[in-house]
Amino acid sequence: MNSQEYIEVSVKISPFSEENAEIVTAEISELPFESFSSEDPYLKCYIQKDLYDAQALKVVLAGAEGYGFEIEHSANLIPATNWNALWESQFNPIVVDNECTIKASFHEGLKRTRFNITIDPKMAFGTGHHQTTYMMCRALLQNEKDVCGKVVMDMGCGTAVLAILAAKMKAAKVYGIDIDAVAAISAYDNARLNRVGKKIETYCGDASLLQRNSYDVLLANINRNILLQDIPTYSLCIRKGGLLFVSGFYTDDMPMIIGTAMHSGLEYVSHDSIDNWCCIKFRKP
Numbered sequence: 001m002n003s004q005e006y007i008e009v010s011v012k013i014s015p016f017s018e019e020n021a022e023i024v025t026a027e028i029s030e031l032p033f034e035s036f037s038s039e040d041p042y043l044k045c046y047i048q049k050d051l052y053d054a055q056a057l058k059v060v061l062a063g064a065e066g067y068g069f070e071i072e073h074s075a076n077l078i079p080a081t082n083w084n085a086l087w088e089s090q091f092n093p094i095v096v097d098n099e100c101t102i103k104a105s106f107h108e109g110l111k112r113t114r115f116n117i118t119i120d121p122k123m124a125f126g127t128g129h130h131q132t133t134y135m136m137c138r139a140l141l142q143n144e145k146d147v148c149g150k151v152v153m154d155m156g157c158g159t160a161v162l163a164i165l166a167a168k169m170k171a172a173k174v175y176g177i178d179i180d181a182v183a184a185i186s187a188y189d190n191a192r193l194n195r196v197g198k199k200i201e202t203y204c205g206d207a208s209l210l211q212r213n214s215y216d217v218l219l220a221n222i223n224r225n226i227l228l229q230d231i232p233t234y235s236l237c238i239r240k241g242g243l244l245f246v247s248g249f250y251t252d253d254m255p256m257i258i259g260t261a262m263h264s265g266l267e268y269v270s271h272d273s274i275d276n277w278c279c280i281k282f283r284k285p
Contacts, residue, residue, distance in 0.1 A: 016041035019225040135279035150216035160187035167196035224249040247279035
């Protein structure tokens with residue numbers, strides 16, 4: 001994306017939580033915003049200046065207030081910015097156990113590994129926490145026999161790093177779902193950039209879309225509250241003997257995540273952690 005003038009809308013959410021931010025994001029996604037980021041107590045939303053409609057935003061936010069929290073917002077013009085240059089300055093390659101490299105097209109001179117994934121940016125949209133991305137990729141690599149020839153779902157797929165890796169590991173079919181339309185488009189483009197577009201289907205939506213199919217492996221690198229809400233749905237859609245890998249939360253959250261999964265008919269298998277971030281493997285008996 002070249003230099004472009006954007007409007008930054010700062011939405012103050014009281015009380016703030018990731019779940020409340022997700023609700024507001026879902027409501028605002030009806031408008032042509034391109035990216036969202038949250039940092040207590042704000043949700044920041046970005047839209048091209050020419051597409052910004054203050055009245056339409058006011059109507060959407062008024063509807064979001066019906067969920068039981070208070071919202072205030074302000075809008076500011078951001079000077080023309082080269083978003084690609086900004087993204088390049090913030091994204092470093094990830095090399096997972098010397099087997100998988102996740103890089104952008106502008107990274108040159110890197111040693112090739114067994115699996116090489118190239119991600120190109122959309123506006124202000126990255127690859128999430130490096131620790132959780134790393135652990136989820138490592139989980140796939142360590143369970144290759146359970147991925148090869150199987151049906152895989154990447155829930156909250158973002159740039160589709162996990163979906164692409166699963167496809168390169170010879171999964172029979174891979175699906176990706178993300179609530180952010182920009183992420184879903186990014187996933188579609190990145191799948192084709194990595195020459196696995198025929199294996200991967202991406203959709204914009206939430207966990208309700210999962211029930212269209214059943215899966216041998218389900219991957220969910222999302223925040224804690226969404227996982228606690230959606231794990232029961234995940235379990236319903238995982239085939240007997242199938243696997244669930246979840247990350248995007250801290251080690252202190254493990255008891256809640258494990259409890260919800262077990263209550264939903266899943267068995268705890270193992271977990272991994274880096275810098276207090278956690279990844280858990282479950283199996284459906």
